[in-house]
Protein backbone atom coordinates (compact mmCIF):
# COMPACT_ATOMS: atom_id res chain seq x y z
CA UNK A 1 0.00 0.00 0.00
CA UNK A 2 1.39 3.40 -0.97
CA UNK A 3 1.62 6.38 1.35
CA UNK A 4 -1.22 8.18 -0.46
CA UNK A 5 -3.46 5.10 -0.21
CA UNK A 6 -2.78 4.90 3.50
CA UNK A 7 -3.75 8.56 3.77
CA UNK A 8 -7.05 7.88 1.96
CA UNK A 9 -7.75 4.94 4.24
CA UNK A 10 -7.18 7.10 7.26
CA UNK A 11 -9.60 9.69 5.91
CA UNK A 12 -12.15 7.00 5.07
CA UNK A 13 -11.98 7.74 1.33
CA UNK A 14 -11.49 4.70 -0.89
CA UNK A 15 -8.74 4.86 -3.48
CA UNK A 16 -9.69 4.51 -7.14
CA UNK A 17 -9.70 0.78 -7.94
CA UNK A 18 -8.28 1.34 -11.44
CA UNK A 19 -5.19 3.48 -10.71
CA UNK A 20 -4.81 2.77 -6.97
CA UNK A 21 -3.39 6.28 -6.72
CA UNK A 22 -6.05 8.97 -6.67
CA UNK A 23 -9.01 9.16 -4.29
CA UNK A 24 -12.25 7.82 -5.77
CA UNK A 25 -14.92 10.29 -6.88
CA UNK A 26 -18.39 8.97 -5.89
CA UNK A 27 -19.92 10.40 -9.10
CA UNK A 28 -17.30 8.61 -11.23
CA UNK A 29 -17.88 5.09 -9.85
CA UNK A 30 -17.86 2.33 -12.49
CA UNK A 31 -21.04 0.22 -12.29
CA UNK A 32 -20.55 -3.53 -12.71
CA UNK A 33 -23.93 -5.02 -13.70
CA UNK A 34 -24.76 -8.23 -11.85
CA UNK A 35 -27.56 -10.76 -11.83
CA UNK A 36 -28.64 -13.94 -10.16
CA UNK A 37 -31.23 -16.51 -11.03
CA UNK A 38 -33.97 -17.37 -8.56
CA UNK A 39 -35.68 -20.71 -9.06
CA UNK A 40 -39.42 -20.78 -8.71
CA UNK A 41 -41.59 -23.89 -8.61
CA UNK A 42 -38.92 -26.51 -9.01
CA UNK A 43 -41.44 -29.30 -9.70
CA UNK A 44 -42.05 -30.67 -13.18
CA UNK A 45 -39.81 -30.64 -16.23
CA UNK A 46 -40.20 -26.92 -16.80
CA UNK A 47 -38.42 -24.88 -14.22
CA UNK A 48 -39.19 -21.23 -14.05
CA UNK A 49 -36.25 -19.00 -13.39
CA UNK A 50 -36.57 -15.35 -12.61
CA UNK A 51 -33.66 -13.01 -12.38
CA UNK A 52 -32.66 -10.44 -9.90
CA UNK A 53 -30.37 -7.73 -11.22
CA UNK A 54 -28.39 -4.87 -9.85
CA UNK A 55 -25.01 -3.23 -10.10
CA UNK A 56 -22.01 -2.81 -7.87
CA UNK A 57 -20.31 0.60 -7.97
CA UNK A 58 -16.54 0.12 -8.20
CA UNK A 59 -14.67 3.16 -6.82
CA UNK A 60 -13.12 5.22 -9.62
CA UNK A 61 -11.53 8.65 -9.89
CA UNK A 62 -12.54 11.30 -12.43
CA UNK A 63 -9.25 10.95 -14.35
CA UNK A 64 -9.75 7.19 -14.85
CA UNK A 65 -13.38 7.74 -15.90
CA UNK A 66 -12.14 10.19 -18.55
CA UNK A 67 -9.57 7.65 -19.76
CA UNK A 68 -12.19 4.87 -19.90
CA UNK A 69 -14.67 7.08 -21.78
CA UNK A 70 -12.00 8.00 -24.32
CA UNK A 71 -11.05 4.33 -24.77
CA UNK A 72 -14.71 3.43 -25.34
CA UNK A 73 -15.22 6.10 -28.00
CA UNK A 74 -12.05 5.06 -29.85
CA UNK A 75 -13.42 1.51 -30.01
CA UNK A 76 -16.84 2.70 -31.14
CA UNK A 77 -15.68 5.04 -33.91
CA UNK A 78 -12.73 2.96 -35.15
CA UNK A 79 -14.91 0.51 -37.06
CA UNK A 80 -17.10 3.29 -38.45
CA UNK A 81 -14.06 5.32 -39.58
CA UNK A 82 -12.60 2.20 -41.23
CA UNK A 83 -15.86 1.54 -43.08
CA UNK A 84 -16.06 5.13 -44.35
CA UNK A 85 -12.43 5.12 -45.51
CA UNK A 86 -13.00 1.68 -47.08
CA UNK A 87 -16.03 2.88 -49.03
CA UNK A 88 -14.05 5.92 -50.26
CA UNK A 89 -11.20 3.62 -51.30
CA UNK A 90 -13.72 1.36 -53.05
CA UNK A 91 -14.93 4.38 -55.02
CA UNK A 92 -11.34 5.21 -56.05
CA UNK A 93 -10.73 1.60 -57.14
CA UNK A 94 -14.00 1.66 -59.09
CA UNK A 95 -12.98 4.76 -61.04
CA UNK A 96 -9.62 3.23 -62.02
CA UNK A 97 -11.10 -0.08 -63.24
CA UNK A 98 -10.16 -0.12 -66.98
CA UNK A 99 -13.48 -1.57 -68.21
CA UNK A 100 -15.37 1.21 -66.52
CA UNK A 101 -13.14 3.87 -68.00
CA UNK A 102 -13.62 2.43 -71.47
CA UNK A 103 -17.39 2.47 -71.08
CA UNK A 104 -18.55 6.04 -71.06
CA UNK A 105 -21.82 6.30 -69.13
CA UNK A 106 -23.35 8.36 -71.95
CA UNK A 107 -22.88 5.61 -74.56
CA UNK A 108 -23.57 2.74 -72.17
CA UNK A 109 -26.46 0.40 -72.79
CA UNK A 110 -28.83 -0.46 -69.97
CA UNK A 111 -26.96 -3.70 -69.45
CA UNK A 112 -23.63 -1.88 -69.14
CA UNK A 113 -25.15 0.69 -66.83
CA UNK A 114 -26.36 -2.13 -64.62
CA UNK A 115 -22.99 -3.81 -64.74
CA UNK A 116 -21.35 -0.54 -63.76
CA UNK A 117 -23.65 0.13 -60.83
CA UNK A 118 -23.20 -3.46 -59.68
CA UNK A 119 -19.42 -3.06 -59.83
CA UNK A 120 -19.70 0.23 -57.95
CA UNK A 121 -21.83 -1.31 -55.21
CA UNK A 122 -19.43 -4.24 -54.94
CA UNK A 123 -16.42 -1.91 -54.66
CA UNK A 124 -18.14 0.15 -51.95
CA UNK A 125 -19.33 -2.90 -50.00
CA UNK A 126 -16.05 -4.81 -50.10
CA UNK A 127 -14.06 -1.66 -49.29
CA UNK A 128 -16.32 -0.81 -46.34
CA UNK A 129 -16.32 -4.39 -45.05
CA UNK A 130 -12.57 -5.01 -45.28
CA UNK A 131 -11.46 -1.62 -43.93
CA UNK A 132 -14.22 -1.73 -41.34
CA UNK A 133 -12.68 -4.93 -39.97
CA UNK A 134 -9.17 -3.48 -40.13
CA UNK A 135 -10.47 -0.31 -38.44
CA UNK A 136 -11.98 -2.40 -35.66
CA UNK A 137 -8.70 -4.25 -35.01
CA UNK A 138 -6.63 -1.05 -35.13
CA UNK A 139 -9.13 0.69 -32.81
CA UNK A 140 -8.79 -2.13 -30.24
CA UNK A 141 -5.02 -1.65 -30.18
CA UNK A 142 -5.16 2.16 -30.15
CA UNK A 143 -7.87 2.12 -27.45
CA UNK A 144 -5.85 -0.17 -25.18
CA UNK A 145 -2.78 2.05 -25.64
CA UNK A 146 -4.78 5.23 -24.97
CA UNK A 147 -5.07 4.33 -21.28
CA UNK A 148 -2.50 5.96 -19.00
CA UNK A 149 0.05 3.50 -17.59
CA UNK A 150 -1.50 3.62 -14.10
CA UNK A 151 -5.11 3.08 -15.25
CA UNK A 152 -6.34 -0.50 -15.49
CA UNK A 153 -8.96 -1.27 -18.19
CA UNK A 154 -12.62 -1.63 -17.18
CA UNK A 155 -12.27 -5.42 -17.63
CA UNK A 156 -10.41 -5.22 -14.33
CA UNK A 157 -13.59 -4.14 -12.46
CA UNK A 158 -15.04 -7.63 -11.70
CA UNK A 159 -11.90 -8.24 -9.59
CA UNK A 160 -13.05 -5.69 -7.00
CA UNK A 161 -13.67 -7.21 -3.51
CA UNK A 162 -17.29 -5.90 -3.47
CA UNK A 163 -18.01 -7.75 -6.74
CA UNK A 164 -16.36 -10.91 -5.38
CA UNK A 165 -18.42 -10.65 -2.20
CA UNK A 166 -21.58 -10.56 -4.33
CA UNK A 167 -20.34 -13.60 -6.27
CA UNK A 168 -20.00 -15.46 -3.00
CA UNK A 169 -23.73 -14.83 -2.53
CA UNK A 170 -24.59 -16.39 -5.88
CA UNK A 171 -24.44 -13.29 -8.09
CA UNK A 172 -22.80 -13.24 -11.52
CA UNK A 173 -21.17 -10.27 -13.24
CA UNK A 174 -22.97 -9.12 -16.39
CA UNK A 175 -26.49 -8.24 -17.41
CA UNK A 176 -29.22 -10.79 -16.81
CA UNK A 177 -29.87 -13.15 -19.74
CA UNK A 178 -32.64 -11.92 -22.03
CA UNK A 179 -35.94 -13.76 -22.09
Ligand SMILES: [Zn+2]
Pocket residue numbers: 016017018019020021022060061062063064065151
Ligand atom coordinates in the same frame (compact mmCIF):
# COMPACT_ATOMS: atom_id res chain seq x y z
ZN1 LIG B 1 -8.12 6.33 -10.98
